[in-house]
Amino acid sequence: xxxxxxxLTILAVQREGNRMLAERLRPLGVTPAQAEILTVLxxxxxxxxxxLGELIVCEVGxxxxxxxxxxxxxxxxRMPSSRDRRSIELSLSDSGQSLLPxxxxxxVQIDAMLEESIGSRExxxxxxxxxxxxxxxxxxxxxxxxxxx
Numbered sequence: 001x002x003x004x005x006x007x008l009t010i011l012a013v014q015r016e017g018n019r020m021l022a023e024r025l026r027p028l029g030v031t032p033a034q035a036e037i038l039t040v041l042x043x044x045x046x047x048x049x050x051x052l053g054e055l056i057v058c059e060v061g062x063x064x065x066x067x068x069x070x071x072x073x074x075x076x077x078r079m080p081s082s083r084d085r086r087s088i089e090l091s092l093s094d095s096g097q098s099l100l101p102x103x104x105x106x107x108v109q110i111d112a113m114l115e116e117s118i119g120s121r122e123x124x125x126x127x128x129x130x131x132x133x134x135x136x137x138x139x140x141x142x143x144x145x146x147x148x149x
Contacts, residue, residue: 010130017110024106028099029073033058033066035103038075038092040146042100046079046091055146057139075099 021032030038036058041047044055053062067090070076075096081087092100114123134140 017114020113021106021110024109025103028102028106030099030103031066033063034070035106037063037066037070038096038100038103039107041076041090041092041096046081046089048081048087048089052090054142057142057146070096 018032021035025032025035033056036056037052040052040055044051047055049062049064049067052067056063059066067076071078074093077091077093077096078088079091081089118126131140134143
């Protein structure tokens with residue numbers, strides 16, 4: 001087995017998938033990283049910036065710059081926490097809520113392409129193998145926090 005080819009193929013697939021998603025999101029004025037933030041806020045908001053950072057997979061570290069841009073565009077709102085007035089929570093604004101179905105449609109299109117290309121059985125085997133590669137890494141922990149049951 002040529003593991004260099006495997007490693008580079010994984011990188012190429014990730015790059016191509018991100019390019020296809022970016023292409024579908026471009027008419028909305030949203031990047032893939034911003035789309036993930038909007039999706040997480042739609043699913044889990046209102047949440048703190050720290051919690052958001054723990055749930056996103058697309059970026060390492062704090063998503064504060066991406067959030068700042070989303071606030072500037074009017075898609076995300078900052079508000080005092082209902083539990084602690086000293087902290088700020090993030091949530092989707094009304095315009096962010098109305099944008100979210102179009103963002104989700106772009107990701108659904110990518111998922112459908114994957115299903116058509118790989119099929120459910122092969123996708124399950126691939127997912128299992130990739131999860132073994134991730135092991136107990138920080139990225140695996142982010143995925144578990146985000147998608148875990």
